[in-house]
Amino acid sequence: MHELPLVFFTVLTQSAVGAFILLLIGGTLGHITPKRMAIGLFASVCVFGLGVVMGIFHVGQPLRALNMLFRVGHSPMSNEIVLSAIFSMIAGIAALGLLLNRGATKLFTVMAWLAAIIGVVFIIAIPQIYQLPTVPAWRTSWTTAMMVLTPFIGGGALAAALGVRRLGAIISIVAIVVSFCLRPGYLSEIIMADGALASAQSSWFTAQAILLAAGAAGALVFLRTKSAPTLLFASAAVVIVAELVGRIAFYNLWAIPM
Template sequence: MHELPLVFFTVFTQSAVGAFVLLLIGGTLGQIEARRMAVGLFCAMCLFGIGVVLGIFHVGQPLRALNMLLRVGHSPMSNEIALSAAFAALGGLGSLGLLISRGTNGLCKALVWLAAAVGVVFILAIPQIYQLPTVVTWRSSYTTVMMILTALIGGGMLAALFGLRLGLLVSVLAILVSFCLRSGYISTLMSADGVLTAAQTNWFTAQAALLALGIVGVVIWVRLKANPAILAVTAVAVIAAELVGRIAFYNLWTLPM
């Protein structure tokens, strides 16, 4: 499990950015009050920070990570680091400002929207790191799609925890899309490396089961008229599903002989 820090880093940061963007959109559409949006934005930044801290454990000597910034614009990993730092700075300052001033600060609103734009680029930049010609199980458009879906599935459910119904809809639709794409994704992986892919069957099965549990949780939550405990358990289930799926993804690392 050498890649476990990256599992948490990618899933937590992608979900946090997804929640951040959806909360802003929901606030603009008037689907969530300013105060709850500010709290949600700040919590999303806290999750993003946790993901970044956990990701640092993957770097043998964290201080050397600063050297990667010298390749910004040329190296996908350098771009990821720079974008994560920019999102953390802009989103952290903006969300904290909105939380303290109760959403009336124009500058803070500008900062969070700028952070959202950077966050979208960040989500798109992460999959580029794994488009390696030497790792055929990673070099696929499915890698990009599945990571974007993580932002929508996890981010949507997190946004729903703060009262954004739009987040719930986005999460459910993204889960359904992931199920529709699953057979094609597995087929592509089997073509690349059947033995290695078959070894991940239990992980992929567990992910599908947890995502299905997420759908069931949403249905129960709707029927029970917005029971917050049910929604919280559902959010945990879908985040766990993405973590399990990401473990399978990193287990697919292979080099041709």
């Protein structure tokens, strides 16, 4: 269970950044009111913060995490920590400023878009940490592809629950379909890299696929029938859980099963 904090850290932060960006896009397109967008942005930052807090438990002695800052620009993990801190700060100030609506709306909006750009860099930085020669099942472009899908799958579902319902749901459904298309290639790659460990994760990957399908089906029903938002909230929760389950399988490819 040692890597469980990283499971929550990566999935929650990636999904939060995805939701943050989609809420901004939805607000720009007029799919959501400014007030509701501000609430959604602030909620996304809270989810991001929760992921960061969960990730701290992985460090063992959190104060030693400061030592990682000395390797910024050279260490992917140091880059990840700094980017997460910068995103939290700028996105938090922007979201709070828009939520309080005390003026300087344009400034806070610009800050929000700046945070979105930093968030994209953060998302790209995470998979670079796992390109380790000692873990063949991780050192592949499939790791990047599957992790980059999380902001669309989980982020889309979270954005839908936070207000941009149609845009978020569509993005999440499309990303889930893409993930299913990529899944055979990904599974084939990790089986070739480490057949024993990959086979041991079959139940996790199967559970993830079932949950993703259920979440996508629920979102699709919501879009077609315009049913109560409760269905959308439930679908979003199922999708996030699915991504957590898939990430557990990913970390189990290291060696120590959870």
